[in-house]
Amino acid sequence: MGKSQFVYVIYIRTSPEKLWEALTKPEFTRQFWCETWQECDWKQGTSWKLITPDGRAIDSGEVIEIVPHKRLVVSWRKETIPAMHAEGHSRLTYELEQHGDTVKLTVTHTMDRDNSKLIQAVSSGWPPILSSLKSMLETGESLELTRHWPKGI
């Protein structure tokens, strides 16, 4: 079967607990992820949504696997762009591993088809967001670049 995949590894000077909070709690995601937040109770099998500041669910899916502070897998379908919506659900995985005073975060975003438009789009989206997450955790300030939801979208 065809596959499209984006993998990114970044090392962050923080603890797995703090990184987990930053990845899941609205007060943190709003800072580094363009003012978005995730509506989810973080239990296996429950629904997951990414919400824009104006209240739209732009991506949705469910929690496939969750091991707090270690591993999170959600299914992810684009809701607002027909060409991507038609591709169906992708899978996003975060893996957290402590290495000395840092945490190695591996982000894998996969779709079981060739040439996925969604994976193509997220491949240029994750590097600034994850760079900003690292800045937020290490300096207290996310990158200006990812602090606001882009106008007109």
Place this chain on the structure above:
Amino acid sequence: LAADPVKLEEHARNGRIARIDPALAERNLKQTKDAKLMLMNQEFLVRGSHSRWNNSKEKPMAKSQFVYVIYIRTTPEKLWEALTKPEFTRQFWCETWQDCDWKQGSSWKIMIPDGRVGDSGEVLEIVPHKRLVVSWRNEFIPELREEGYSRLSYELEQQGDTVKLTVTHEMDKDGSTLIEKISSGWPPLLSSLKSMLETGESLELTRHWPKGM
């Protein structure tokens, strides 16, 4: 660590990115070319922007490639210094430094703290604060040395108060072991570079040359 791929792999073991799918890497690179798109993680439609390789007249050939993009809150000038000057590379790149006068055509070497040469090559292209391309052959691991020269490029682009750094390391052969090794070496080094520039302190993980290497 990139000069020391074996130990690095121990530090940063990651089976998933170790094997780079050249087609995917090429696609990733294509996307990273369009700065405007970077900001909007989901809502944009990516239009194909052309990388120089796509436009190349050369016939398609075998290739292994690693591409990594990281955004650093700094200036292009400071990032350039950090990438080229020994007092900075020693902090984030396992105590190594580069022996080079940074002119096109000059020889380039990565020096290990005990004086050995880790990797060597020459400066292929240099535009200060913007772009640096060096050829790169490993010198101390026979299996890697045999593969010959790879190419490393750094591209720096200012975006607001950050600099987007794109690191591309490639070799004109399929299944390169060098590219496989450096693929797990670059993420900790570049993460450490960002920490050094933003906080004043590199990551402990990459501060020392691994013992026994």
